[in-house]
Amino acid sequence: xxxxxxxxxxxxxxxxxxxxxxxxxxxxxxxxxxxxxxxxxxxxxxxxxxxxxxxxxxxxxxxxxxxxxxxxxxxxxxxxxxxxxxxxxxxxxxxxxxxxxxxxxxxxxxxxxxxxxxxxxxxxxxxxxxxxxxxxxxxxxxxxxxxx
Numbered sequence: 001x002x003x004x005x006x007x008x009x010x011x012x013x014x015x016x017x018x019x020x021x022x023x024x025x026x027x028x029x030x031x032x033x034x035x036x037x038x039x040x041x042x043x044x045x046x047x048x049x050x051x052x053x054x055x056x057x058x059x060x061x062x063x064x065x066x067x068x069x070x071x072x073x074x075x076x077x078x079x080x081x082x083x084x085x086x087x088x089x090x091x092x093x094x095x096x097x098x099x100x101x102x103x104x105x106x107x108x109x110x111x112x113x114x115x116x117x118x119x120x121x122x123x124x125x126x127x128x129x130x131x132x133x134x135x136x137x138x139x140x141x142x143x144x145x146x147x148x
Contacts, residue, residue, distance in 0.1 A: 043067070055082045077107070096130045097128070
C-alpha cells in the first residue's frame with residue numbers, strides 16, 4: 001500500500017546539494033536546495049516610550065527581518081531577544097525607519113542569562129535607518145553585522 005509523503009520517516013536533514021522534485025502540470029522538474037531563493041518578509045513592529053516586545057512570543061516565532069517604527073515623542077522601549085537555547089542557528093535582522101532619533105531608543109536586550117556579544121547589556125537602536133543582524137549558536141547571541 002502506498003504511503004503519503006507526510007507518513008515517511010525523515011532519516012537525515014536536507015543538505016545544500018540535495019535534489020528536490022516539483023511537479024507542475026504533467027512535468028516533473030528538479031532543483032538543488034541552494035537554488036531556492038530566500039525571500040524575507042518583514043515583521044513590522046511599532047515601538048513607543050515604555051513599550052516592551054518579547055520576541056519569544058509566538059507572533060514572532062518565524063520572524064527573520066524586523067522593521068522597527070517609532071511612534072510618539074522621545075523615550076525608551078525594550079525589544080527582548082528570544083532565548084538563545086531555543087533558537088540555535090537562528091538569524092534575525094533589525095532595521096529602523098526614518099522616525100528614529102538620538103532621543104528615541106529601542107534597547108535590543110538578551111533575556112535571562114543570555115548574552116549578546118558576551119554582554120548582558122542591550123544594543124541600542126537610536127539612529128535613523130540603523131541595521132543590526134544577530135545569530136544564536138544555542139548558547140548566546142552574536143552581533144554578526146551592523147550599520148549606522
